[in-house]
Amino acid sequence: MVTLTIDGQTVQTREGATILEAAQSAEIRIPHLCYLKDINEIAACRVCCVEVEGERVLVTACNSPVKEGMTVHTNSPRARRTRRTNVELILSQHDCKCATCVRSGTCQLQTIANDLGILSLPYETQLPKGIRGKWTTTFPLYHDYNKCIKCMRCVQICDKIQTLNIWDVAGTGGRTTIDVSSNRVIKDSDCALCGQCITHCPVGGLRERDDTPKAFAALADPDKITVVQVAPAVRTAWGEYFDLKPEEATMERMAACLRRLGFDYIFDTNFTADLTILEEGNEFLHRLKSGGLTRWPMFTSCCPGWVRFLKGQFPELVGQLSTAKSPQQMFGSVVKSWFAQKLGVAPEKLFCVSVMPCVAKKAECELPTMATACGPDVDLVLTTRELVRMLRADKLDPANLPEEPLDDPLGVHSGAGVIFGATGGVMEAALRTAAYVLTGENPDPEAFAAVRTGPGLREATFEIASVPVRCAVVSGLGNARQLVEQLRANKVRYDFVEVMACPGGCVGGGGQPVSVEDEERYGVRGQRLYDLDRVNPMRFSHENSQVQVLYREFLGAPLSEKAEELLHTNHKAWSMPD
Numbered sequence: 001m002v003t004l005t006i007d008g009q010t011v012q013t014r015e016g017a018t019i020l021e022a023a024q025s026a027e028i029r030i031p032h033l034c035y036l037k038d039i040n041e042i043a044a045c046r047v048c049c050v051e052v053e054g055e056r057v058l059v060t061a062c063n064s065p066v067k068e069g070m071t072v073h074t075n076s077p078r079a080r081r082t083r084r085t086n087v088e089l090i091l092s093q094h095d096c097k098c099a100t101c102v103r104s105g106t107c108q109l110q111t112i113a114n115d116l117g118i119l120s121l122p123y124e125t126q127l128p129k130g131i132r133g134k135w136t137t138t139f140p141l142y143h144d145y146n147k148c149i150k151c152m153r154c155v156q157i158c159d160k161i162q163t164l165n166i167w168d169v170a171g172t173g174g175r176t177t178i179d180v181s182s183n184r185v186i187k188d189s190d191c192a193l194c195g196q197c198i199t200h201c202p203v204g205g206l207r208e209r210d211d212t213p214k215a216f217a218a219l220a221d222p223d224k225i226t227v228v229q230v231a232p233a234v235r236t237a238w239g240e241y242f243d244l245k246p247e248e249a250t251m252e253r254m255a256a257c258l259r260r261l262g263f264d265y266i267f268d269t270n271f272t273a274d275l276t277i278l279e280e281g282n283e284f285l286h287r288l289k290s291g292g293l294t295r296w297p298m299f300t301s302c303c304p305g306w307v308r309f310l311k312g313q314f315p316e317l318v319g320q321l322s323t324a325k326s327p328q329q330m331f332g333s334v335v336k337s338w339f340a341q342k343l344g345v346a347p348e349k350l351f352c353v354s355v356m357p358c359v360a361k362k363a364e365c366e367l368p369t370m371a372t373a374c375g376p377d378v379d380l381v382l383t384t385r386e387l388v389r390m391l392r393a394d395k396l397d398p399a400n401l402p403e404e405p406l407d408d409p410l411g412v413h414s415g416a417g418v419i420f421g422a423t424g425g426v427m428e429a430a431l432r433t434a435a436y437v438l439t440g441e442n443p444d445p446e447a448f449a450a451v452r453t454g455p456g457l458r459e460a461t462f463e464i465a466s467v468p469v470r471c472a473v474v475s476g477l478g479n480a481r482q483l484v485e486q487l488r489a490n491k492v493r494y495d496f497v498e499v500m501a502c503p504g505g506c507v508g509g510g511g512q513p514v515s516v517e518d519e520e521r522y523g524v525r526g527q528r529l530y531d532l533d534r535v536n537p538m539r540f541s542h543e544n545s546q547v548q549v550l551y552r553e554f555l556g557a558p559l560s561e562k563a564e565e566l567l568h569t570n571h572k573a574w575s576m577p578d
């Protein structure tokens with residue numbers, strides 16, 4: 001252990017720790033903008049400068065190791081003056097239009113500037129010019145060069161964690177910018193739209209395309225019947241913006257909010273998560289029995305970020321993806337066929353909105369394979385952040401609204417459908433139903449819990465009806481790349497692989513509330529889903545009574561001709577940019 005003094009307080013910390021880590025362990029806050037532990041420790045912003053007795057120059061706390069007997073002053077006149085100057089210089093290259101910024105109120109730069117009492121800028125504002133042409137308002141991801149502070153977080157997250165290398169540094173000195181690598185246009189890149197660059201941006205330099213005006217327009221259209229679905233991971237995070245406890249931020253309270261916004265029908269994506277299990281699970285068993293998984297496993301296909309990644313990086317393996325559509329797209333198909341039939345209206349009259357924890361879902365619903373002659377299956381996708389902005393625009397306070405039930409028939413779900421939002425959840429839900437199909441009996445719901453927690457890439461083998469099933473669960477595209485490369489090198493063998501593009505699964509999705517460096521929150525959100533599964537009296541997808549009605553009245557059976565038409569897709573029918 002190393003003993004040092006920080007702001008007059010004796011602190012003990014591990015050898016090799018940084019000054020910032022030592023301060024954090026003693027609950028002494030040192031402001032910083034660019035730092036991400038083990039990911040971005042390059043001290044690009046210089047905001048964490050502190051004074052160390054005996055040192056001639058100030059040091060950056062985020063990457064300076066502690067020393068025995070060191071005395072640190074985090075707020076000495078010299079440190080405070082230098083920190084203020086550094087923030088003022090950053091602000092001189094930032095447009096500072098906070099009133100029209102999506103991150104106003106949750107911006108780290110804004111908070112630090114306010115804390116330092118910066119009320120005017122002594123430096124001339126210098127904003128980048130002539131580089132806006134690479135961005136369009138149609139792509140789901142938007143980069144605002146005038147807000148970028150060159151902290152390098154997006155570069156490092158995309159490179160080290162997701163291994164996509166979409167971002168790079170362009171220019172030098174005061175002309176430095178963060179741009180798309182290889183001088184490409186973003187829509188022509190291999191961007192998987194995981195959105196991790198957005199959730200790790202400390203300012204408003206990156207954001208999702210804002211589709212809230214389209215949602216409000218649909219709600220105001222008297223000729224539209226608006227139907228909304230909410231993904232499982234959304235319910236774990238939306239309450240964070242309103243300081244609601246997890247047990248207060250219920251799906252039923254969200255339903256009340258959505259009705260106040262004007263939606264005609266409120267449903268749950270968990271319904272079609274259960275439907276996905278029946279289709280994808282039976283597809284897996286069919287491939288397994290037919291010998292189609294001897295060399296390559298079947299990959300899950302419910303994560304569009306993963307599908308985009310595979311098509312862009314390993315296109316030769318696209319045929320190993322399950323042909324089942326994602327729960328979002330299955331929901332749209334069912335709404336504009338079975339539900340429209342139940343209402344006695346034309347599918348074109350229905351406007352289907354998804355609330356998702358994901359940015360890639362915006363691109364998924366726009367694929368040519370996700371539409372019929374009646375139009376797109378899903379008309380619009382909103383992120384969790386966009387939903388919150390809509391609630392705030394209408395001055396809705398969820399804490400003061402009573403819980404209200406979801407609508408029938410697409411509001412019923414099992415606990416297995418709920419856990420889709422956490423890494424390992426799809427695998428566990430599928431194995432529960434696969435065991436039932438093979439044995440005719442429900443297994444212990446906790447029988448496959450081994451896939452729930454652990455590192456970003458984990459494996460397990462389960463014996464079901466004397467059949468060994470080799471499984472792998474992956475979250476984060478860097479881990480996905482590692483797994484695929486091991487498969488290609490014939491170093492590992494699996495039958496069934498679940499992949500989620502975002503660390504922790506959908507709970508850590510790119511459309512969720514911005515946590516920046518509080519990634520422990522992903523685990524808390526995931527645990528919330530497993531808690532909801534545990535208290536649900538129905539824990540198997542095949543027991544969903546309304547899904548059974550759907551098959552009985554409309555689809556016939558899993559993998560039937562009708563099910564294939566509505567619930568499955570051809571991933572090879574569209575391609576990533578060359």
